Amino acid sequence: MLASLTEILKIAEERNIAVGSFNTPNLESLEAVLNAAEKLNVPVIVMHAQVHEYAAPLAVIGPVMVVAAKAAKVPVCVQLDHGVEVDYAEAALKLGFTGIMYDGSLLPYEENLANTRKVVKMAAEFGAGVEAELGSLPSREGSASAAVGPVYTDPEEAVAFCRETGIDAFAPSFGTAHGIYKSTPKLDLDRVKVIAQKTGLPLVMHGGSGVSTEDYRTAIRNGIRKINYYSYMSRAGVRAAREMLDSQDVTFFHDLALTAQLAMQEDAERAIRIFTGE
Template sequence: MSLVPMSDILTKANEEGYAVGGFNMNNLEALQAIIEAAEEENSPVILQASEGAIRYIDMEYAVAMAKAAGEKASVPVAFHLDHGGSFEKVIQCIRNGFSSVMIDGSELPFEENIALTNKVIEAASAVGVSVEAELGMLGGAEDDKEVEDQDATLTNPEEAVEFVDKTGVDALAVAIGTAHGVYKGEPELDFERLDNINQKVAVPLVLHGASGVSDEDIAEAIELGINKINVNTAFQQAFTAKTRQVLEDPDVYDPRKICGPSREAMKEKVIEKIRLFGSHNKA
């Protein structure tokens, strides 16, 4: 099947009370690991590329790989821009074939975030592309951008209501205490805030920075309305740990014998997350 809008996947997840993984593709092996895991688990999947990944892979290569995966896959696959930083970048991705985009206006004043999101929605909806936006700001590192913990801001539930009412966005990423990258301590999620937001808005909610969050906290977040969960760092760690292990043998030099086992290690981690999120057999 061809790539599908993310909204097709998340509407069902929202109705049935589970979450779907937003898994980042940083190279071919990551793409293969994500798609193979989703097919084995009969799970829909949101294949993501950040601006940094697009620069690394090249736009044309990234889109061609994702389209090939979507056409070959037996499960629904959305191809999503993760943390689009500008209207221009989002439009470039839409024109090149992304089926979903995120516009991240979380650093902007509230009204400017709304205006930018609506500008993206107007362009995206005309071609059937779904849109994710963010309200509140996570700490930690995402690509080359780092937000200090003291600059992170949690999502205001009343602002979330106004934001959704004024934009009609397909999915809303909320800040409830998670962070991008590797955690410096134990993450403390504000479940009361999440529950409040979920009671007030009807759109699917998104949790970024899930690597390092306990399985128990993830399960509670899903119970309280999270329908999309982004994972990247945990997969990178699994891939790299296996690569280091393989390279302990000085006679190994074939990239396929290095990257192949690393891809399998990442695939196992993707399967683990799919089962945790509850999207197994939901394709």
């Protein structure tokens, strides 16, 4: 069933768990994630990232995600991930998305603040929740921005930003990065605890792939209620597809796609089990 970001995060808060949040830029990853959540009987978040527009246009994958979420046996939030344009966020809301992650981190602070407030107001009219981040999370390792190292969110700045924007969930920067890690990330989990206490909001971990089980558990204990996880799940699908191609003569793409889907489901299940403390 379709649920809003706030409803999903409330469940996470009550159960002291983190909800798994996955990018689903194709039918296979969408089915993989929803099947995993139904099998484990837990709420889940499926996301469309604006950066994936080239692979899956919002106007096409968006309605598919909403229909699939409505048909699911568990609460599902359909969220926009890293929406960098207010118009794009509005388009997602009109398609029935129940959560928006607005990312104005590349804008000057005042502009980021103004846009985030605009998105919060707009989302409220649709009954959707809003997540935002402050400061830029480092992107894929090896890229220019990762060379300067992780940026850590200042707790006081976080408090002011959350209060002035009225967001429902906050994504602090505490050492994680998007993409595949080349070395073990150094996380500042005490910072997570301080920011959770000071803002009183559910916190979101971006770049949740490749974090150690122990760090996931501590992060959840300290206030992380949503973990964005995608790269490693996707890679599991790629690996399964490659093995299939190496071992047999494949004619139909849908057979290859299904093999990847099942491998992604297995990986998503493993992640969800950790996030929900099983």
